Amino acid sequence: MQCSNHRRFASLIILLLLIAPEAQAGRWRFQSPAEPGSYAVGHSVFEIVDPTRDDRTLPVDVWYPVDPQNADGMPSFYDFILFFTGVLSAVSLDDAPPTATIGFPLVVYSHGSGGLGTEAGTLVEALASHGFVVAAPGHVKDRWQDVQDPLEDRRRDRPLDVSLVIDRMLARNLDPLDPLYLRINPKHIGVVGWSLGGWTATELVSGHSEPELGTESPPDPRVRAVAALASGSGDYESPEAEIVAIDVPLFLMSSPGDPEGVDSDTLRPWNLASGRPLYRADPTGAMHGMFGLGCDFGESLISMGVPLAAIVLLESNNGGDFLAECRSPLLSIPELKRVRDFYLTAFFERHLLGDTRYDAFLTPAYAAQHEPGVVFQRKDAGQP
Numbered sequence: 001m002q003c004s005n006h007r008r009f010a011s012l013i014i015l016l017l018l019i020a021p022e023a024q025a026g027r028w029r030f031q032s033p034a035e036p037g038s039y040a041v042g043h044s045v046f047e048i049v050d051p052t053r054d055d056r057t058l059p060v061d062v063w064y065p066v067d068p069q070n071a072d073g074m075p076s077f078y079d080f081i082l083f084f085t086g087v088l089s090a091v092s093l094d095d096a097p098p099t100a101t102i103g104f105p106l107v108v109y110s111h112g113s114g115g116l117g118t119e120a121g122t123l124v125e126a127l128a129s130h131g132f133v134v135a136a137p138g139h140v141k142d143r144w145q146d147v148q149d150p151l152e153d154r155r156r157d158r159p160l161d162v163s164l165v166i167d168r169m170l171a172r173n174l175d176p177l178d179p180l181y182l183r184i185n186p187k188h189i190g191v192v193g194w195s196l197g198g199w200t201a202t203e204l205v206s207g208h209s210e211p212e213l214g215t216e217s218p219p220d221p222r223v224r225a226v227a228a229l230a231s232g233s234g235d236y237e238s239p240e241a242e243i244v245a246i247d248v249p250l251f252l253m254s255s256p257g258d259p260e261g262v263d264s265d266t267l268r269p270w271n272l273a274s275g276r277p278l279y280r281a282d283p284t285g286a287m288h289g290m291f292g293l294g295c296d297f298g299e300s301l302i303s304m305g306v307p308l309a310a311i312v313l314l315e316s317n318n319g320g321d322f323l324a325e326c327r328s329p330l331l332s333i334p335e336l337k338r339v340r341d342f343y344l345t346a347f348f349e350r351h352l353l354g355d356t357r358y359d360a361f362l363t364p365a366y367a368a369q370h371e372p373g374v375v376f377q378r379k380d381a382g383q384p
Contacts, residue, residue: 037130040071110193198228285330
């Protein structure tokens with residue numbers, strides 16, 4: 001009987017969240033995306049299993065809002081797996097108690113090919129501090145430490161992974177014994193990713209089909225806004241009809257510092273996606289690899305005493321350019337992270353919570369005055 005009462009209560013709360021005004025659930029007040037949010041940040045890790053895909057098992061990192069007075073726990077360490085390297089967070093605390101406030105938006109982060117769910121640590125922490133729950137799966141057989149599956153297998157599995165994460169996070173949301181009980185509003189879900197993760201984010205909206213390979217990833221109607229970061233690595237192989245089917249607000253951040261400049265993986269969705277508003281930010285000097293964990297990994301090794309020349313050689317042997325990407329005189333890694341975190345916080349505040357006050361940050365005029373290192377473009381309803 002008690003379990004039944006819990007379900008009724010949860011169902012009532014979720015119903016109230018679904019019909020509540022957009023800007024009321026899960027937040028304190030308007031906060032500038034240029035500053036940390038009002039919440040402290042908690043971090044936890046759990047695993048999910050998909051019995052429909054041979055028990056495919058994914059680790060999932062989760063970040064969530066914490067009341068500042070309850071910010072208690074060990075600083076989170078984002079482990080790079082190799083050579084005892086990693087990043088010790090200055091913000092996130094492991095297993096800190098979630099705030100009692102309910103109904104936050106959910107954002108899922110999809111890492112780049114050969115990356116890790118923690119690669120965008122400052123982004124997910126910024127979102128959590130502003131009142132978002134963020135979940136980042138490790139796409140097995142496409143992580144830093146994995147032997148990778150063929151690309152067609154990764155394209156098949158990645159969108160299914162993200163939908164599975166949404167399923168499990170919403171199940172946790174309805175479990176009265178779970179620390180995140182009722183902390184998520186199922187009406188407010190977004191996805192963001194880098195590189196192949198950016199492709200993954202857009203495919204959650206459009207769906208992806210490769211019948212000759214037995215691939216069928218249906219669109220997930222729960223996703224209301226998506227962002228793709230530097231998808232310029234040849235991964236965006238979707239047919240035109242799938243790109244046109246991206247019909248929700250979309251934010252594209254390119255890497256114009258690459259040898260080919262802003263390539264088709266950004267230009268095709270910019271020209272074809274039907275969702276509006278459609279935003280594009282081109283940070284001057286940004287290169288594809290800057291968005292991943294390679295620079296943090298290299299700097300971690302250097303802090304342990306490894307010579308810079310050895311890091312340059314290591315990156316070169318793996319197809320990277322440590323000096324060009326990680327020590328660029330045009331754009332530092334901290335500055336790129338700041339720009340990324342600022343724009344995506346504003347974007348998801350605007351399009352998951354519907355708060356029009358964030359429109360002020362998402363215009364070419366704002367960038368011209370406040371972000372001179374960013375070429376910013378926007379397409380609104382009615383614009384081709």
